[in-house]
Amino acid sequence: MKGEVTLRPHVTEADIEAHGVDPQLGPGFVPVKGEPGAQGPRGVDLTAVRAYGDTLDDGQVMLSFSLPVPFGDEAKEAGRQLCRQMGLEQPAVYHAHDLGEGFTYLVVYARSPYAVDFTKISVPKVTSHRLDKHAVEHLAAEHFTRKLRVLGACTGDDAHTVGIDAILNVKGYSGEKGLEAYKCFEVRNMGAQVPNEVLLREAREFQADAILVSQVVTQKDCHRTNLAALIDLAEAENLRSGIVFVAGGPRLSHTIALELGFDAGFGPGTLPPDVASFLIQALVARQTAAQ
Numbered sequence: 585m586k587g588e589v590t591l592r593p594h595v596t597e598a599d600i601e602a603h604g605v606d607p608q609l610g611p612g613f614v615p616v617k618g619e620p621g622a623q624g625p626r627g628v629d630l631t632a633v634r635a636y637g638d639t640l641d642d643g644q645v646m647l648s649f650s651l652p653v654p655f656g657d658e659a660k661e662a663g664r665q666l667c668r669q670m671g672l673e674q675p676a677v678y679h680a681h682d683l684g685e686g687f688t689y690l691v692v693y694a695r696s697p698y699a700v701d702f703t704k705i706s707v708p709k710v711t712s713h714r715l716d717k718h719a720v721e722h723l724a725a726e727h728f729t730r731k732l733r734v735l736g737a738c739t740g741d742d743a744h745t746v747g748i749d750a751i752l753n754v755k756g757y758s759g760e761k762g763l764e765a766y767k768c769f770e771v772r773n774m775g776a777q778v779p780n781e782v783l784l785r786e787a788r789e790f791q792a793d794a795i796l797v798s799q800v801v802t803q804k805d806c807h808r809t810n811l812a813a814l815i816d817l818a819e820a821e822n823l824r825s826g827i828v829f830v831a832g833g834p835r836l837s838h839t840i841a842l843e844l845g846f847d848a849g850f851g852p853g854t855l856p857p858d859v860a861s862f863l864i865q866a867l868v869a870r871q872t873a874a875q
Contacts (some may be wrong), residue, residue, distance in 0.1 A: 621845040625856045627754055636819055640786035650689050651870045655682035663690040672696055710848050710858075712865040713866065717766060720860045722767030725866045734863065735761055736796040737783050740810040744800035745776050747832055751796065751856050760855045769866070794863050799833040807833060808844060815845035828866050830859065848850050 628640070638643025647667065652771045653659045660677040667675035667680050672694035679691035715723065724732065736752045738745050751756035752773045755763040772790055774783065787795055797814065799807035813829055818824040824845075831841045832850040841849020 590610070591644045609616060614683055627862055630702040633702045633752045635696050637693075643673075644693065645696050646691065646693050647672075648689070648691045650683060650687055652687055654686050655680065655688045658821065659688040660690065661716075661731060663688075663692055667692055667694050671698070709818065710838050710850070710862055712862040714857060714858060715861040715864070717761060719812045720857070720864050721766060723864050723868065727871055728768070731770040732768055732793045732863070732867060733772045734769050734794045734796060735774065735783070735787050735790055735792040736771070736777040736798070738776045738798045738800070739778050739780055739814060740801075740806065741782055742799055742801045742807075742810075745778040745798070746813065747800060747834075748796065749800035751798075751832070751854070751859050756856050758855055760857055762856045763860055766860060769860070780817050781809070783814070784818060784821055787823060787827060788821075793867055794828040794830065796830045796859065802833070802835045806842070807835065809847065811841075819845075823844075828863060828870070830862070833858075 600867070601634055614811055617707065626669075635645045636639045636642070649663070649666075651659055651666075658704045660680055664675040665682070668824075674698075675689055675694040677692050681689050683689050706861055707799050708793075734752070736748045738748055749762075752764055752771050753762045763769045772786070772792075774786060777863045782796065786792075787824065797811065799811060801807065815829065818829070828848075829846045830848050830850065831844065831846045832854060834852050837851050838849045839846075842873035844846055847866060850859060
């Protein structure tokens with residue numbers, strides 16, 4: 585099998601020995617950095633990765649966007665010119681339709697001449713190990729003599745509770761029970777459109793160990809503004825250092841959460857055990873550091 589694999593600069597024989605090649609994918613794939621077990625196609629120069637359309641390195645990309653101009657040939661030409669100003673080559677409008685009220689929707693195919701060095705990409709990730717419900721409860725019992733208090737809410741003008749409910753409510757999501765079902769957590773879900781001031785007042789009264797904030801509404805980056813304001817207020821009220829802050833939502837990531845001052849961030853696909861695992865390990869680490 586080793587003789588069939590072309591190694592990239594960051595893939596060693598030890599990597600092949602440790603990870604092997606996915607038998608379902610075949611010998612045309614090699615291990616690459618990323619998620620555990622991640623593999624990439626053989627023959628790709630990972631120091632110069634380009635967009636893939638029909639053939640390797642063709643740089644083909646597809647964009648969809650709206651323009652505040654009336655539907656017609658002029659709108660299509662405006663779309664092509666906009667793509668050229670983005671540095672894209674050979675833009676072609678494959679679809680356009682009238683949105684009404686002077687707006688036009690466009691789908692454009694084009695070629696990007698740019699490449700990225702995949703081997704130099706580093707993305708912060710939540711470092712906790714994923715535990716099942718029993719393991720989370722066992723770890724909590726080893727280190728704490730009380731239930732850990734978790735406070736959750738959708739803050740600001742956000743009225744979409746589906747995310748916070750999936751993580752906190754006992755019924756959970758996708759076959760995984762929410763944090764209310766864990767013996768080690770006392771959970772309080774404040775629901776939707778909770779002002780930051782009210783959330784922190786409740787956190788003080790509840791003596792919260794952790795605060796979970798869900799943000800689904802993201803127009804004009806209002807989620808960033810609201811989350812940053814929460815951390816600023818928590819610091820002003822001397823609550824930041826004593827509470828684990830976690831943010832979640834469809835346009836949030838661990839990287840964004842860290843930038844905004846949170847301890848962790850979770851995006852689409854997150855399940856209750858992911859959050860529970862992080863919380864218990866973060867709280868154990870804090871307790872250990874304080875001793």
